[in-house]
Structure formats: C-alpha cells, structure tokens
Amino acid sequence: MNPEKWVFNLLLSFLFFRICTSIDTLTPNRSIKDGNVLVSSGETFALGFFSPGNSSRRYVGIWYNKIPEHTVVWVANRNSGINGTSGVLSLNRDGNLVIYDNTRNRTVWQTNASAVSYSARLLDSGNLVLFQGDRGSGGGVWQSFDHPTNTLLPNMKLGLDRRTGLEWFLTSWKSRDDPSTGEYSFRLELNEVPQLILLKGSTRIWRLPTLLKRDQGSAKAEDMASSITQVNNRDEVYASYTWINASNPSTMFVNELGYFKMVQWVGKWVEFYSVPGDQCVGYGWCGAYGYCDPNNGQDFECTCLPGYEPRSTEEWNLHDASGGCIKKREELSMCGNGEGFVKVANVKIPDTSKAHVWMSLSMHQCKDECLRNCSCLAYTRAEGRAGAICVTWYGNLMDVKRYVRSFLDGGLDLYVRVDAVELGMSLCAEF
Numbered sequence: 012m013n014p015e016k017w018v019f020n021l022l023l024s025f026l027f028f029r030i031c032t033s034i035d036t037l038t039p040n041r042s043i044k045d046g047n048v049l050v051s052s053g054e055t056f057a058l059g060f061f062s063p064g065n066s067s068r069r070y071v072g073i074w075y076n077k078i079p080e081h082t083v084v085w086v087a088n089r090n091s092g093i094n095g096t097s098g099v100l101s102l103n104r105d106g107n108l109v110i111y112d113n114t115r116n117r118t119v120w121q122t123n124a125s126a127v128s129y130s131a132r133l134l135d136s137g138n139l140v141l142f143q144g145d146r147g148s149g150g151g152v153w154q155s156f157d158h159p160t161n162t163l164l165p166n167m168k169l170g171l172d173r174r175t176g177l178e179w180f181l182t183s184w185k186s187r188d189d190p191s192t193g194e195y196s197f198r199l200e201l202n203e204v205p206q207l208i209l210l211k212g213s214t215r216i217w218r219l220p221t222l223l224k225r226d227q228g229s230a231k232a233e234d235m236a237s238s239i240t241q242v243n244n245r246d247e248v249y250a251s252y253t254w255i256n257a258s259n260p261s262t263m264f265v266n267e268l269g270y271f272k273m274v275q276w277v278g279k280w281v282e283f284y285s286v287p288g289d290q291c292v293g294y295g296w297c298g299a300y301g302y303c304d305p306n307n308g309q310d311f312e313c314t315c316l317p318g319y320e321p322r323s324t325e326e327w328n329l330h331d332a333s334g335g336c337i338k339k340r341e342e343l344s345m346c347g348n349g350e351g352f353v354k355v356a357n358v359k360i361p362d363t364s365k366a367h368v369w370m371s372l373s374m375h376q377c378k379d380e381c382l383r384n385c386s387c388l389a390y391t392r393a394e395g396r397a398g399a400i401c402v403t404w405y406g407n408l409m410d411v412k413r414y415v416r417s418f419l420d421g422g423l424d425l426y427v428r429v430d431a432v433e434l435g436m437s438l439c440a441e442f
Contacts, residue, residue: 034049034050035049035050035051035052035132035133035134036049036130036131036132036133037049037100037101037102037108037130037131037132038102038129038130039101039102039104039129042099042100042101042102043058043059043060043071043099043100043101044098044099045059045060045069045096045097045098045099046059046060046096047059049133050076050133051076051133051134051135051137052134052135053135054076054077055075055076055077055135055137055260056073056074056075056076056084056133056134056135056136056137057073057074057075057076057133058071058072058073058133058139059071059072060072060093060096060098060100061074061081061083063083063184063187063188063189063190064186064187064188064189065188066092066188066189067094068092068093068094069092069093069094069095069096069098070086070087070088070089070092070093070190071086071087071088071098071100071110071120072084072085072086072087072190073085073133073137073139073155075260075276078260078276080279080280082262082280083162083190084137084160084162084164084262084264085137085139085155085159085160085162086160086190087100087108087110087120087155088110088119088120089160089184089190089191089192090191090192091110091119091120092191093110093112093114093119094114095114097112097113097114098110098111098112098113098119099111099113102128102129102130102131103121105124105127106124106126106127106128106129106141106152107121107122107123107124107128107141107153108121108122108131108139108141108153109121109122122141122153123153124141124152124153125152125153126143126150126152127143127152128141128142128143128152128153129142129143129144130142130144136156136164136165136166137155137164138154138155138156138164139154139155140153140154140155141153141154156168156179157177157179159179159180159181160181160182160184160190161181161182161183161184161190161193161264161265161266162181162262162263162264163181163197163251163252163262163263163264164262165251165252165253165254165261166251166252166253167179167251168247168249168250168251169181169197169198169199169207169249169250169251170199170201170205170242170247170248170249170250171199171201171247171248171249172246172247173245173246173247173248174246174247178198179199179249180196180197180198180199181196181197181198181264181265182195182196182197182265183195183196183265183266183267183269184266184267185267186267187267193267194211194212194269195209195210195211195216195265195266195267195269196209196210196265197209197210197265197271198210199221199248199249199250200364201248202363202364202366203363203366203367203368203402204220204221204222204360204363204366204368204402205221205243205248205250205363206218206219206220206221206362206363207219207221207250209265209269209271209286209287211269215294215295215410216269216287216293216294217271217286217287217292217293217294218294218362218410219359220359220360220362220363221241221250222241222393222400238252238253239251239252240252240253254275259275259276259277260275260276261273261274261275261276262274269287270285270286270287271285271286272284272285273285289305290303290305290312291303291304291305291312291412291413294410295335295409295410296312296313296332296410296412297312297313297314297332297335297411297412298313298322298332298333298334298335298336298409299335299336299407299408299409300315300316300319300335300336300337300338300407300408300409301313301314301315301316301319301332301335301336301411302314302315302316302355302358302411302412302413303411303412303413304412304413305413306413307413310330311327311330311332313327313330313332315336316336316355316408316411316427317353317355317427317429317433318338318339318353318427318428318429318430318433319336319337319338319339320336320337320339321334321336321337322334322335322336322337339433340430340432340433346385347385348430348431349430349431349434350382350428350429350430350431350434351382351428351429351431351434352378352381352382352389352390352426352427352428352429353426353427353429353433353434354424354425354426354427355411355424355425355426355427356422356424357413357414357422357423357424358411358412358413358414358422358423358424358425359410359411359412359414359422360391360402360411360423360425361389361404361407361408361409361410361411361425362407362409362410363402363404364406365404365405365406365407366402366403366404366405367402367403367405368400368401368402369400369401369402369403370398370399370400370401371398371399372392372399372401373399374392376401377390377391377392377401377403378390378426380401380403381403381426381428382428384403384405386405387403387404387405387428388404388405388406388408388427388428389403389404389408389425389426389427389428390402390403390404390425390426391423391424391425391426392423393423408427411425
C-alpha cells in the first residue's frame with residue numbers, strides 16, 4: 012500500500028473515531044471551555060455552558076442531548092452567572108470541580124468533595140459524578156443528584172440522608188431567564204408520617220401525605236407510566252420515582268410560577284400531572300376542620316367534618332371557607348363521657364405535622380389508643396409491608412379532601428372524634 016495513502020486513511024479513521032465518540036469525562040488534563048460540551052456515553056444528556064431564555068449570562072448546566080427543545084435539568088452556578096464566554100469548567104488540584112471566570116479572574120462555583128477525585132463523568136442518568144479514579148472509575152465522592160436545582164429526574168431522591176444531614180429538595184428558578192434560587196421549594200417534611208410539601212417561602216401551597224415504611228424495603232404505588240418508591244430506614248428517608256417506559260424521557264420539576272409538574276417527552280413535552288390546580292387542590296382549601304369534596308353535588312365544595320360547624324355562617328354562605336370550622340356545642344363536650352368516632356371515607360388524611368404513628372395495632376386498638384387520650388381528634392389505619400400503621404392526630408385537622416383518583420393522591424378512611432351528643436344524633440356513622 013502507498014505509505015501516504017495508508018497514513019491518510021489512518022488519520023481519517025482517527026478523526027472519524029474522535030468525531031463519533033462522545034467525551035463524557037473530565038480529568039485534570041481535560042477541561043470544558045464555553046462552547047464545548049460533555050455528552051454521556053449513551054448520548055442522553057449533555058453538559059456545558061448555556062444562557063437561559065433571553066439572558067446573556069452564562070451558566071454550566073445539564074440538558075437532554077437529543078431533545079430539540081432545550082431542556083435544562085440541573086445548573087451548577089445557578090446563583091453566579093458569568094458575563095461573557097470566558098468561563099471554564101475544570102478539576103482543580105484538590106480534585107474538586109471548579110467554574111472559573113477568566114475575565115474577572117475568580118472562581119464562581121466549586122464542589123466540596125469528601126475526598127480527592129481524579130475524574131468527573133456525566134452519566135446517562137443525568138448525574139454528574141466525581142470519581143476517585145480516572146475515566147469514571149473508583150468510588151464516587153460527589154454527585155449532582157445530591158444537589159438538585161428545580162428538577163427531579165428518575166432515581167433522584169427527595170428526603171434526608173440521616174448519616175450526613177444532607178437534604179435533597181427542589182427549588183424553583185427565579186424566572187425563565189434566571190436560574191438562581193427562586194421562592195418555591197418542594198421537599199419531604201420529616202414528621203412521623205412524612206409528607207411531600209410544596210412551599211412558597213414558608214407558606215404551604217400543596218401537600219401529599221405518605222406512609223413511608225420503616226424497614227429496608229420500599230413501597231411502590233404504580234399508576235399511569237411511573238412507579239413511586241418510598242424508603243424510610245436508619246440511614247435515610249426519601250421518595251423517588253422511576254419511569255416504566257424508559258425510552259421516553261421524563262422529569263418532575265417546580266417551575267418559577269410555583270407549580271409542581273410531571274412531564275414526558277413524546278415528540279413534545281406532555282404534562283401528566285400539575286399541582287396546585289383547580290378546587291380542592293390548594294393547601295387548606297376548606298380551612299381547619301373542614302374537608303373538600305368537588306363531587307358532593309352541592310354548589311359549594313367545602314363541608315365541615317363531623318362534629319364541627321362553620322366558624323362564620325355568613326362567610327360560609329358566601330363560599331368563603333378560609334375561616335374553617337369550629338367544634339359544635341363546645342360547652343357540652345366532656346372527655347370520657349360516651350364520645351366516639353364518625354368515619355369520613357376515602358379522603359386525603361389531614362396534615363401530619365401533629366400526628367403520631369403507632370405500629371402493629373389492630374383497628375380496635377387504634378381506636379382505643381385515640382379514645383383514651385382526650386387530645387386525640389382523629390385516627391386512621393393503613394396496612395403496609397412493614398405491618399399495620401395507626402395514625403392519630405392531636406392538632407388542627409387541616410387540608411382534608413375527598414379522594415378523587417389521580418396520579419399521586421391516595422385515600423384512607425378517617426375517623427373523627429365527636430362528643431356523645433353529636434354521636435347520638437348521627438344515625439349513620441359513615442360519610
């Protein structure tokens with residue numbers, strides 16, 4: 012063979028290989044300048060510099076590589092954008108990822124790894140991981156999944172690592188043009204019965220109660236195209252999800268307007284779930300001791316729980332339930348004087364901030380446990396892989412709604428404590 016032709020073919024093959032092989036790993040000798048990208052091995056995700064919306068500021072982010080609609084799922088320097096294209100992402104001498112602004116000669120963001128790393132690899136899950144070995148080998152010492160921004164990808168966690176105190180939660184962007192930390196957050200609130208909470212600052216917007224298991228196993232609730240996993244053990248407590256049809260990308264995220272959404276890509280982003288939404292979805296829609304039922308056949312969706320009446324009849328008649336309900340005949344109530352319980356069937360249980368969990372109690376034992384404590388206002392019981400769970404409440408019964416089957420909601424029977432007079436007037440103890 013002609014030596015010149017052989018060299019030419021060798022160079023051509025080398026260039027073709029380099030063009031067709033994605034680079035998914037950073038090393039101390041390989042950095043990313045503005046304009047370059049890392050691409051995961053399966054070409055699912057890309058990492059590089061970008062400008063959101065109409066902004067000219069530059070950020071390092073991760074986005075879906077093959078989706079034509081630019082969809083960012085994680086931002087490194089979300090609160091420290093760079094003016095101009097002088098940014099560089101690299102590994103420093105300590106083995107930490109660093110974003111450096113060459114124009115201003117300063118570091119705008121860096122990781123705080125627990126050990127020295129020698130490579131950073133973008134995985135096909137969308138997770139950016141620092142490894143102790145080169146080319147993505149060895150143990151991982153830092154990962155972007157531990158530091159979410161506004162998006163929850165499959166197998167990311169919402170909750171708490173009890174060993175380190177690290178909390179996994181989402182925070183919205185400030186606007187479509189500004190990925191810095193916004194005013195909305197979505198997190199797992201760690202009561203005895205943990206609950207997922209959507210917040211505006213410290214104000215609750217929406218809530219989803221959970222019954223997390225107390226063993227190493229997980230409980231899955233499948234619906235539509237997703238499987239929700241909940242874990243509660245000595246080391247960690249969290250909720251996560253997987254997408255059954257993994258060929259279609261999916262995300263859950265909190266947007267800048269305060270909506271928690273679940274979407275899937277099927278040629279375009281299709282919304283499967285969004286909260287808060289219409290009536291009965293917002294937190295405390297019917298106030299304390301009220302419950303919401305959009306299908307009650309009445310003009311007004313709010314009803315007081317058994318044994319309670321509107322705090323303000325005038326406001327209630329105007330379809331304003333913000334004042335909630337109060338105990339009927341409070342002056343006649345007497346603990347230990349024949350009171351009992353009225354069942355409200357198939358509801359989203361009240362806010363669990365002031366609830367207590369009792370393990371392995373029968374329905375009768377659960378009822379007796381609540382009845383013997385004059386401060387107990389209601390109880391429910393659920394069966395799970397870890398055994399029966401009895402839940403009792405000792406504060407405002409807030410944010411109760413009649414269950415209407417949807418993607419994430421679930422219903423239980425709630426037994427509300429009423430005094431003897433009210434119990435005697437209830438010919439039917441099931442609502």
